[in-house]
Amino acid sequence: MQPCRILIVEDESLVAMDMERMLTHIGYEVLPNVNNYDEALQLLDTTKPDLVLLDINLNDTKTGIDLSQRIQQQYKLPFIYITSHSDKTTVDQAIVTKPSGYLLKPFDENDLYTAIEVALSNFSGKQSNHHQQEAALVCKDALFIKNDKNFVRVDIDDICWIESEHNYLYIISPKGKHIIRSNFRDFQQQVPAAKFIQVHKSYVINLDKVEAFSHTDITINGKEIPLSRLYKDDFFACMKRIL
Incomplete structure (x- = not known):
């Protein structure tokens, strides 16, 4: 049985490592972590993730919101925003891109598992109805x-x-x-x-x-x-x- 393959796009290395630990413990397959827009596109071109965990504020000229638009247009994958921001401006900008989930830091393994499974289920339902x-x-x-x-x-x-x-x-x-x-x-x-x-x-x-x-x-x-x-x-x- 091929486990679900997840790509983490996160510019905070400690957060990325913690997410990788939790995902591996749950049973998902974690692709190499990337921390910016260009590296994420390179990995998306060479691998086939089932879902992307995407930090909104990347340490880059382009944000996670910019990347989400490419994911939707070119790769057509579900993605979940990972962020510590819940202010109205950030949330409004994120909603426009129609993410499969919005997960606030800090979160635990159960929060992460629930967000991923709901996102995959909803995406699968839309695609396969x-x-x-x-x-x-x-x-x-x-x-x-x-x-x-x-x-x-x-x-x-x-x-x-x-x-x-x-x-x-x-x-x-x-x-x-x-x-x-x-x-x-x-x-x-x-x-x-x-x-x-x-x-x-x-x-x-x-x-x-x-x-x-x-x-x-x-x-x-x-x-x-x-x-x-x-x-x-x-x-x-x-x-x-x-x-």
Whole structure:
């Protein structure tokens, strides 16, 4: 599973290092940090980040707001402003560029994780809404997933787990793996909420398929699926209701 790739554009080295530490701990892939407009463009040209964390006030002739305009026009990526400024002038200038988020310093790991996941989810929803309507149809107790020219039936009860990779979901069942362009939020709106639960930023599982679990992972159909501490309490609460 390819982790989400994040580019940090921040001119304060200590802040950049702290963000990199938090992002790595959560499980994201962090690209080399850059601190100015030109270096950011060079890296954007040679790599493919999924999201940019962007300081508004770069130590440069061009600001993060200038860079955000290039990101929108040329690279079409979600970006989150990272700043210590919440004054009306700065906020008004930032809003015009339609960022995917606005995170005030100082922040902790949970703040950072929440901002990133909301940004990715909203961006994915905008980009893939039309494709999702074509890729999968819901009919009572089954999904019909488009495979070439045909729609293949996958019974919801047979789904073991769902893996997320960028803007795609892999639907795993005993009959095989199917791929759709969607996100967890849209998928969970189409299936029974009591049956499917998110246990990691990259996994949603079918509670009826759990074979074993610990404080760090869940076993389904012989596969160990990581259990994130952010979702652990909800998972254990669901298992208590079932047991």
